[in-house]
Amino acid sequence: MATYNKRGYKPAKEKEEKLDNNFIEDVNVDEKDSATAKAFDTLDQTASRTEDFVAKNQKYILGGLAIIALVTIGYLLYQRFIAEPSQEEATDELFVAQQNYQKAVDASVPKSQDSLFNLVIKGSDGKLGVIGIADQYSGTDAANLANYYAGVSYLNLKKYDDAIKYLEKFSSKDAVIGSEAIGLIGDAYSQKNDAKKALEFYVKAARNTTNELTTPVFLMKAGKTALSLGNKADALTYFTEIKEKYEATPEAQTIDGLIGMAQ
Template identity: 45%
Template sequence: MATYKKRGYKPKTKQEKEEVVEENSTTAEVFNTLDEGASKAEDWVVTNQKYIIGLILVVAVAALGYLGYKKFVAEPKAKEAMNEMYTAKKFFDDAVSGISRDSLYTMSLNGGEGKFGMLDIISEYSGTPAANLANYYAGMSYLNLKDYKNAITFLGNFSSEDKMLSSVSKGAIGDAFVQLEQPEDALGYYEKAFKASENELTTPMYLMKAARVAIDLNQNQKALDYLNRIKTEFSKSTEATKADVLIGKAEASL
């Protein structure tokens, strides 16, 4: 059993003296081990200091390089890409307005008046926000030109933190799959579309589209769930006025 010894305590017996000598020896050994470890660490640092300094310099240069690239390369490139996309977007906007639609959608894709089209922006400015947005415009152009496979490809390459735009792009992929007579895929994308953004415009629209496809797939209970949600949550929408007919059709098929 260990006993507590007061400061200044002097061993009296031979056994106590031996214990003190052993304790002092053990303590000295511990400190010697620590000193040796510290010495070895210092030696390692001295021996490898040029490598350590090199590693620090590599990390510092990489950080500065990234900041420099972002400021002097990435940001100017992104700005240039948006400027180059202006004419292609104008062609797209004019096509949406109904003026020579097919030719304008084609010009939006391939360019015109000596300016880049959306496909050029995607190729020349890969990785920029403009190239990402160009995927959306290209996909929608192909959808309107009835090139549904390319529509799916380019819309699939588009991503956005804007919930409304994300919803519309997924819904458009659903539309393309409907035209390709792939209803299961269409239903999946319509469901993604109404889940991406809840609002009075796109949510009831894609719920209705999903319900119609679900009825065609004989998934009538799912169709009823979507139609009843339209009537309950979006009662003022255009889709709500059409829901009763489809509800009757779905219920009759259960």
């Protein structure tokens, strides 16, 4: 006897598998819904704790924000009404001192130089000297530059301790003038017959930046100072560096003789 499958008929086993799958899917959905609910509960709890914290510490939070705002406003007001006008005043005061400094550098008569360097330090024509500018306008660029002029002026006037004092206050990112100021401190110590300190600053000046203007100059001074201290090995190092790296500079023209002395 022949049997026929009715259209749409599925075996009982297949129906059972479908029911099982539906059950698993329902369980997974329930689990996802449960995890989502837990996540929202956690967020609600966190938000609630945050609100409680803000409520309890509102005065402190607002106070902290107020302090930050006051500091910011204070800084802007300081820059606008104190720092900028001070810089302008200091620059104006420094102009006459700069003119006297240039005249002193260009002068060929020592007595005239000394007189002009004193004007640089003390002031003239109703304007402050560099010492007054450095003190009165401390923190400005003009005051920083005034320290440099003061140091060089005192060095030329043979007041070496004062020269060191003001040159050490000066700072510059400029490759040449920054290294030069350090090297001038070495010159001041050299004039004080303190060769060890002089050597320290000559080396520091040479290593401050690498350029053909200042580096070979202070390597040369470092080498000669090391040689005077009997430290031939270091002197040879400095002299050899000039020969190998700065052969086109004036210092390299006589370096072979110095290398021979250091060997």
